[in-house]
Structure formats: structure tokens, C-alpha cells
Amino acid sequence: MESWIPLMDIFLNNPTPEVEASLWLQQSFSATSRASSTSTPITTSSLISLLTKPCDVIVNDSSSSSTTKTVMFIETLPGFVQSRILSFLAYENKRFSARELRGLARGVMSGDGGSDFWVKRTARHLFDAVSHSNYEWISRLSLDSEEQMFDEEFDSLPSWLKDSLNNNEDLLFPWLPISINELNSRTFVTACEDENDEDSVSELRVKLENELNVVVLEVRHDCPADVCTQGEIGKLASDLRERIRNFESSYNTVALANEIQQLCLKKGVDSFTVLGLIEPWKADDETASVLISHFLSGSEDELVWPNQVLCSVVLPKLLVLEEPASRVLLGALIEYCKIHQRAAEYALVFPLILRREGINNPICDVITRIFRECLHPAHVSALCQKLLCGGDNENKFICLPSHQCLISNELVWTESLFSLFQNNLNHNVHLTQDSIDQIVFRVGKLTEMFSKSLKFGNFLLCLVTKCAPLLKSHKLLLIEVVEHTNSILTKSILSKLASF
Template sequence: MESWVPLFNIFLNSTCPETDASLWLQQSFKLASPSISTTSFISLLTRNIDVHIVDPSSPSNHTKSVMWIRTLPDAVQARILSFLSYESGKFRKRDLCSLAEKTLRDGLELDFWVKSAAQQLLDVVSDSKCEWAFCSELEDEFGSLPAWLKDVAGKSDKVLPWLPISRNELISRMQFSSSSENDDLVVEIEEDKEDNSDEVMEEGSVSSSEDDASLDPGVEKMAACLKIKILNSESTFHTIEMAREIQRLTKGGGNDALAILSLIEPWKADDETVSILISHLVGEKEDEHVWSSFILCSFVLPKLLELHEPASRVLITAIVEYCKVYHKAAEYALLLPLMLKNGGINNPICDVITRIVKECLHPGQASSLCQRLICEQEVDPKLICLPCHQCLIGSEMVWTESLFVLMQNILNHDIPLTQDSVDRLVYCACECARKFSKSLKFCNFLLCLVNKCGHLLKTQKVALMDAVSHTSTLVTKSILSKLSSL
């Protein structure tokens, strides 16, 4: 244990623990010394020890066996798990997978950042060889859809949130197969679609109608009190206490929670207060998507819709960390409303969306999001926002220079676009060519589109060349040259 004290001091005090810990481990590692090795470090972290649990409701205390890492401060636990993700190649995957699983399944309450770090570690190291404990709990696992796929199918008309294919399209393709297993799968998807249609409509209606339910006068009074407290927050401790009060007041979710948040008006707080609040507002597992959507649409979305200057670093960091955990909420309660902003997005909003897409979404999710925004003519029914902010959100994207910059950023991030998305982009570019004839940003987007999606532009080559011919910038000739070589 003594030999590891310097390493734990790094996790406790260093401003850059992952790098410093990696350097220390590299300098201290000796093949001849079994006390300092990757195996011994994992053994130390996973060593079981007995701790006394104090239960205020019970006169007697009881003892529980927990991993040694769980006895450390939450901040140190999160840093250790983050370091293991950073240096996962130096450890056995099986050991890291086991550590992350045990941490997530611990009976003790998990800190938000510890849980996030453990989930990240599990994502990094898990593969088909890792034995998941809950796999054994599934009955008839081989012949049935996994639970996570059923949940996703129930909340979206897409089979997967990041795969741009609907149930109807999947069923039509599978009907050509004679396999009885495929027939069972088709029936299961169709039944699931019918069972969940009412639920999806109810979820979508949250954003499209005013909340007619009257709140209890006592609740309204508490919400008004919280509104004043948030605007006059003086310390981190008081802000955390307010987060707990908000969670207690809105417990139960639904339209009541959205109405209460509308009364509190948390988006009017300063950026630092909002960043602390959203990091301490965590929903229960069964409604975490709905709750996280409410948090984003009431704490963050209104701030970004009115953004005219670059957002503060503290706010952006908090938003990105939150969206990394709640991808689906980020999509429906933040990205979709922002990109449908009345009048179009500006440069500061473009920068925020770019960072969220790059750091929080899987490339397939980003591709599906682009397809829905570019190709679909109607607003997604599951888009979530407060009723008081609906006037700031339109029914379709407005093509501004900043929106073309955003599309260029998405292409540069190697997001794979579908053929219909590219065709629609070309159509919009042709429509805007005269308006942005002298815009270098617009022409840079066209050049990027040709470079990244040239193999999908052959049928649109003539129309695109005609549009480019109406522009007059430094890169016009380069675009025409690239198009000619397709």
C-alpha cells in the first residue's frame, strides 16, 4: 500500500491527474518489483473491505463489504476511473471491465461523476468477451430482442436512434427472407410499434401544447421562492442545496415538472450557477430521458437560443459533460430546437452545436440527426421545449452562413451522410447560391462538400456547377475544377 501513496497524492492534488499518473507509473514500473505493477494496482482497488453503514432509520448499524476504491473521496474515484480509461491499453481488459461493472452495480449511492467515469471506462474496454452479469438474467435471450433495443424502438420511429431506417422500411426488406426467425422479429416489431404509439404521441405533446393542469398554490409559492434563490445564489453549497430542492419539488416528472420549471425560470441564472445545477440534477433510471430532456430545455436551451456572444467556458463544459451522458435528450431538447431557431443560427450557436456533435454524439447519431433536419419537411413530434419558448423555434431550418459553416464542420468531422441528405444539401445550396454569391463561408462549404462527398455528387454535378458559377470568391475556380474531375 505504501508504494502507491505517491500515485494517490497525484489523484488527490494534481491539476492534470491522468498525464501525471501515467508518467509516474511509467517511471516507477519495474519488472523485478511486484509491488508496483498494473495487476497489483487493480488488485488494490478491487480489494474487498468491510465498512460500517450508518442508517438513521435503524438503531443499529450494519457492516457491508465494498471495494477499496469505493472508500475514497468521490473526486479521487472519478479521477482514478478516468485515468484507467486513458491508460486502458496497459491493463487487462477483463480486470477493467470487472472493476467498472462492480462500481456501477455497487449498492451504495454513486456520485454523478463517478458513475460517468465508470460508464466511460466500461465503454472503452467492454467487448464481446466481457461477461455481463445481467445477460444471465434474460430469458430466452437468443431468440428475443434485447431489452435496450425494445426501449429504443418504443421511443423512436427509427429502429435505432443512430441508424436512419424506420420500422416500416426494415419490415419491407425482411419480408423477402424466408427465415422463420425473421418472421418472428417482424411480428415483434409491429406489435411493439402499436403498443407504444400512444406513449410516443404523449411524449411529443409535451412540447407542443400548453400545460392546462393547475398547480397547487403551495407548489407555486415554493417555485417562486426558488426562482429568487437561484438568481441570488452566493455559494456552491447553496446552489447544490437548491438543486436538491428542485428535484424534490419536481419529483414525479410529467407536465407538472415542466410547469414547475417554467415558473422557476432557471435559465435566467448566471452560467456558473446553471453549470452547478445541471451537474447535480440526476433523474431516476426509469425516467432519466424525460427528466434530462426537461433539464436541458429549461436550464440550457433558452440561454443558447438568445446567444449572441461566445458562450462561457464553464457553461460549455457543463453542457458537453451532461450531453455525453444523455445523448437522446441532447438531440431532442437541445440540438433540434437550436437548429430550427427562428431566423437561423449565428456563429456562437454554431460553435456550441459543433462541439456537442463532435464530443457527445456517435457519428451514426449525427448522420441520423442531419437526415431528419435536412430531408424531413415536418418538425419532429418528439422535439421538446418549454411552451414559453416555442415562439423562438420555427418549423424548418433557415439557411444562413453560420448554418453552412456548421454543415462544413460536420463534414470535416467525417460524419457519414446518406445519399438523400447530400441531394437535399445540393438543392439548398443551389437555392442559396445567388444570395451568398460573394460569401467565402458558403463557398468553403461547397468545396468541403465536393471533397468529402464527391462519390455521391455525380448525379448532381451539372446542377452544382451551375450554382457555383453564380459565385465569385477565391475558391470558386477550385470548386469548379474539383467538380469537373468527378
Template sequence: MEQWVPLFDIFLTSPTPESEASAWLNQSFSASSSSATPITTGSFLSLLMKPLDSIVADDSLPSSSAWPPSTNRVMFIQTLPNMVQSRILSFLGLESQRFCSRDLARLARTVLDGSQQLDFWVQRAARNLLDGMSDSSYEWISGLSLEFEEDEFESLPGCLKDSGAFGELVLPWLPVSPEELNSRTVTGNSENSDESSSQVEEDEDVDMNDVLEEMNIDDPISVHLEPEIQKMAVSLKAQVADFQSTSKTVGLANEIRKLCLDKRGDSLTILGLIEPWLADDETASILLSHLTSGSEEELAWASQVLCSVILPKLLVLEEQASRVLVTATVEYCKLHQRACEYALLFPLILRQDGINNPICDVIARIIKESLHLAHASSFCQKLLCGEKDERRVICLPCHRYLITDKMVWTESLFTLLQSILNHNVHLTQSSVDHIVYQAQQLAEIFSNSLKFGNFLLCLVNKCSPFLKPHKLTLTEVVEQNKTFLARSILGKLAGL
């Protein structure tokens, strides 16, 4: 246990736990190679999954009858603070190629199956870890499948299998037969991770297509509504603009939800008639908190709520957003991350005039507090390198003119990207390539911009491994910068 204390200190205190933990493991692997207890990925997972007995106190029983207290079997990781658990699970997801996928899936599955109440971020991190594993087909929910194939992580290389096919020794200096080696390997799920990943993306595309078809986004012609429905919508619109009390606003939210969900195919048209975005921020925050269908996974309704209540307010935002509105938005986006991506983040960043400082602050907070790091990384990949159909935008037809198909590069957009990098969101090589290309195109326009210079400095600090092929290009970009930051950036580039 003592040898792992520095690693747990990183997860407890470091502002960048994933990168520091990865660096610590790299150093410790080589330093402990000659040690009696070497540091390995397998030993770390074994420690995390070590079973322990925890005492469970039942407060509902009198103190005299609650003794002796009952015990519950838990893993070592479940005894750690919630923040540490979340960071460890996120780290395992980002560095999953170093670990056995079967063990990672078992760890995440056990955390999710625990009887105790899970912290929100621990649950999210465990779900993301399980989703990223090759054996996360969710067959374990209805019944475990007993048909497994060999796990590539711990299987014998093909050359060793062939050399021992006729009963010969596998290695002349190692008198171990193929049977003995095979007996030490473990079995795992046969699903290929790439196929699983592509299937998830395909399923997501199908879901989004269904949502867009259901919402009739591409058809600017309003759906014809019955006169009675139109009359009710106009009445609700008047109530939205007239805030009286919290209780009445909650009742109003219930009426809007009931009317829209009863007329599911026309719900977007109904919301367009009600115009909930015209409500003041306090009313909008109450509506957002109570416009729920009871299912966190329902993408269509959550997208409609965001694009009709919050998005129109933020698209025209010119001053600092109110705390009550931002807090309600962040909490809603935590529960509906995919809806947040398509009905809020993409439309805002693809704003016709580009984002400004107030919009940048709201987007940065949503990404930081509502999205998991892996989800934020995927979002950036689609934003920077995705095709037009990958950057799907969900909005009301009356607000479509405020949104374009391409990013408008402003100082605030560079500030947003800097905030994302400082949040330790991992960018891919292709994303970094696109950023460098845009910086090259815009170097002269933003030659006097301190925000652009700060972004370049942050990019060099955070993404230096990806910038080596672009060293000369970035040097030319920085040489055009006329701020006092240019010398510091050039010094960083010289060390690449």
C-alpha cells in the same frame, strides 16, 4: 495476423478511419484473391473474436497470496486500446452489410457482457452495433431463444435449392450435394432487419409522443398549481438567482428535482416558474450535473432539464459560450442523446433568426463529442429531409416564439454543415440532394460568401459519389460564386 497490421494502423492513426478502412478492404479483397490466406470479412471477425487468456491481478490481496495470478478469457479486440475498439465497432456498424449479422451481434454482445469496466465510447459503439443487427431483439437478456431460421447471409440461393430438390447435383462441375452445402451453412435469427429498423423508429415515435403528451407542449395554458407548490417554486427561483456556494447549489438542485418529480404532470410548469435559465453559467452547470432522476434512459425528465436550463441560454447567445457551460452541456448530452436531439439541437437549428457563429460552435461541439456517428447521421437525415413531425421540438411555452418550423439558411448554418462533414458523418443521397437544392436557391444571395464557398468545396470533397447526378447544377451554382474558391471547386467538379 501480419496481413491485418495495415488495417489496425488505420484504426489507430487515421483521422477518418471508417472511410479509409473501407477503401483498404476493397483493395485487399482483390489483391488477396490468389493468396494462400485471402483477406475476407469472416477472417477479420474471426481475428477480433479470437479467445485469449489475460492475467487479472487482484490488488486487494497481499502480493504473496496473489500468486499465481488468475486468468480471464477475453477476445482479441478487448486487448486493444479503447479508442481502437470504439473505431472498429463503429466501422463494423457502418459496414454491417459486408459481414454476417449473427457474428456481429455475437461480437457486440460479448463486448457488452465482459466483466471489465467498459470505456464510455466502446460501450456506446457496441450498443449501436447490436441495435443495428437483425437479431438484436434483446431476448438474450431474459433467456436465449433456441428457435432460429436460416440466416440469409450464409444461406443457399433459392435457385440452388430448387436445382437440388430431386437429389441431382447442384452444379455439374461441382460434385457437392445440397445436403453437404446445407451442412456448411449456419443458422441465425429470423427477424428482418428492415422490419426491426422500422419497429425501432415506430417505438421511438411512440416514446416521443408520450413525452410530448406528458409535457403538454401543445397546450400554451399553464397548468394550475396548488398555492403551496407555487410558493415553493418562487422561493427556489430566488435561490437560483443568488449563488452562494457549490454545496448549496447542489442542495438547490436536489430540491428542484424532488419538487418536479413529485409533481410529474406539472414539472414543466414548475420549471417555468423557477426559471433556472436565469442562473449564471457556473450555477447552471452545477444544476445540470445534479438534476438527474437516476435513469439515463428517462427521456421526458432529461428533455425538461435541457429545455429549461440550457436551451434558453443558447437561444439568445450572441457571444462565445463559457467553457464551464459548454463542458457541462456536452457531458449531459453524452448520457441523454435523444433528449439532446429534441430539446437542444432541433430547437437551436430551427431558431427564428437562424444560428450565429457562437451557437454554431456549441452545436458543432455537441454533435462531435456527444453523439455517435450513426446517431449524428440519423439526426441530419431528419433535419434535412424529415417531415415536420419528425423534427419535434421540446421547449417551454414562453420560448416557443424564438423557434420556427423551418431552417433559416445563414452562413453559420453552412459552417455547421461543413463541420459535420469534416467529422465524417455519413449523409444519405436524399440529404445531399436537399443540400444541393438549397445551394441552388441561395447561390446568388451568398455569391460573395467565403463560408458558402468553403462549404461547397467541402461538400464536393466529402460527398463526390452522391454529387454525380448534380454535376451540372453545382457547376451553375459555383459559377455564380465570386470568391477565389470558385476555380478550385470547378476543378473538383470537373473530375466527378
């Protein structure tokens, strides 16, 4: 336990410990590898073992009698520390065994230790993060069972490597099952014998890329679109499209929602293609609210269907939103996002923020409500980091092909986007240092464009007030930026900067 005290101190005192805890863990791994064999090893498995270690606690009930209860070690910690640990594990889930993380998340969600609401919500986020290796599964026809997807142990060799090692071939390396004869026969070895032959290298690269693209297309198009557009499925989709546009009563819409879900989840059906035929986004707000309210049925662990619901029913409506969203639609949306937070991130929030024309005030209000009422502040902080520091955002969102033209791969900076970040800061969302660095960089580039904007000035004032410790290295740049603004807030911002 002593070796983990520095890490626990990070979780206790740092409001956004993900990056600092990750660095400590990496340094500890290196130090352990250089230490003697007698020292206690620091590994990802030993951390999970510590967190799941059974501990006996005394519980006092209303009758003044006490009972002994066995809980996991993590459940004996304060609630906010539990949330930070679970958030860190979700952030660094690639370093840990997915099976062990799911077991830990299940234990916390079971409620045996009396975990509070936010701890269970963070545990749910961790469970969702390790349920699938990525979100490209959205194009598959059906999901394999969770145990089939993770049937290989985290610390064991993959099956294909075990099979190769069982052969009696003369292996080139004991850890790489390629024989000398097989290595010499590889086409890429003979194709690039001359290191200066750039044409051969380029041809080989193009050939490999083409082969990879063919494989990807085969995976993503197991069910051709014409299978769904023709025959009985196409007729059913056309009938459902007409019924959606002719709203009669809530009772009929509930039955309609059940029919849509049964058709889309039918084995061998490409749900995205069917939803594209039904066009549920063209329903009025009242119909859409009834639809998403009754698409809640099914397992909470199912991730494909919630993504499809949000990106086909709600997202297209919000992408073209020019006035405040209706209460009936927004109310149903908030309740849906509270349950399906991961889907809300990838099928709603990401594509909305990446809107090709940039977000406006009505869209900013919708996203702000989702952040405040549906997501944990640590989740929002991680989401902002992905947007600001993740590079190409092309694979970070999910949408129907027909709406791809409305979404960009890069952030489009508008006054409303600055207002969104200001709302997050006012809601005590702690941005990481790299996120702050990217914001300051963008602010420096956009000063001339927003020099007279009051919203831009309000954002700068909020930024220097809330994030002063993270802005010290940018003080001179920010002073130069603010001096080029011309609003009633300029002097106030300069006064704040002078106090750094």
C-alpha cells in the same frame, strides 16, 4: 449463416450502411416469401437470433494460459462493424421486436465481450431508441415501467383482437373482428353512401379531426396548469425562483438543485409547468452549470427528466446566444450531453438548429462541440438526415411553451449553418445520398444570396472534395451554381468539379 453474408458485407465495406442494408433486407423478405418452404427464411427475428447466438472464444490472459469464454456472435466481429450493425438496428427499429433489441443492447453494454467505447455508446443509443415508441411521453405525469409499456409480444396478436376473436359473432373477416351487423351500423358507412357527396365527406373529416384533437388534449393535460400555479406547489416554485436568481455559493446551489428535482419529480406534478414557474434559464452561467451538474442523479434509462433539464436550463440561454458561450456552462453541458445523448438531440440540438433567426457563429460552435464530443458520427449523420429529409420538423424537438416562438419548423439557411455542415464533413461524418440531394437543392436555391460569401464557398469546396461519389448526378447543376459565385474559391471548386 450463408444467407446473411451479403448483409455482413454491406456492414463491413459501407461507411453508412443504413439505407443499403434496409433495401437488402426488404428485397430479401420479398425473395424469401416467393421461395420454397425448404429455403432458410430471412426475418428480423432470425437476424437478431444470429447476432445473439452464443459463441465460444479463446481468451489469453497475462499468465500465458488460455480460457474459453462464451459471448454473443456480434461481439466476435470487429468493433466498427458492431457499431454499424447497432446503428442500423436503431435506424430500422420499427421492423424489429423492441424486446429483442433491448436484450441485444443490454448484452453489448454489459461488457462481457470486451466491447470498446464506441460500440457501447451505439448500443446505448439503440437501447434509448426502443425504450419508447415516440417522445410524446414528455407531457405525461409519470412513466409506466418498461415492462408495462411493452407487455405485448412483437409477433403476437394484440389483446383487443384476441378478445374479439374469442366471441362467437359472425365475423366479416377472420382477421378483422367486425361483424356484418356492426359494419352496417357504422356512421361513416351511411354518411358517405354517395361517393360524389363531398360535403358529407368534409363534414365527417372535420368531425373526426375534432374528436381526435379532444383526445390529444385530454392526454396532454392530465394535470391542469392551475393545479401547479396555485397552492403549496406554486409557493414552493416561487421561492425556488427567487433563490435561483440570488446565487450565494455552490454548496447552496447543490441543495437548490436537489429541491427542484424532488419537486418536479413529485407524483402528480406537471414538471414542465413547474419549471416554467421556476424559470431556471434566468440563472447566471455559474449557477446553471452547478444545477445541470447535479441533475445527473437518477436512473440513466430515465429520459423525461434529462429532456426537461436541457430545454429549461440551457436551451433558452443558447437560443439568444450572441457571443461565445462561457467555459463553465459549456463544460457542464458537454458532460451532461455525453450521458444523455437522446435528450441532447431532441431538447437541445434540434431546437437550436431550427432557431427562427437561423444559427449564428457562437451557436454553431456549441453544436459542433456537442457533435464532436458527445455523439457518434453515425448518430450525427442520422440527425442530419432527419433535419434535411424529414419534412415538417414540428414534432422533432422539445421545448417549453414559452420558448416556442424562438423556434421555427423549417431550417433557416445562414452562413453559420453551412459552416456547421462543413464541420461535420471535416469530422468524417458521412452524409446519406438523400441528405446530399437536399443540400444540393438548397444550394441551388440560395446561390444568389450567398454568391459573395467566403463561408459558402468554403462549404462548397469541402462538399465537392468529401462527397464526390455522391455528387456525380449533380455535376452540371453544381457547375452552374459555382459559376454564379464570385469569391477567391470559385476557380478551385470548378477545378474539383471538372475532375469528376
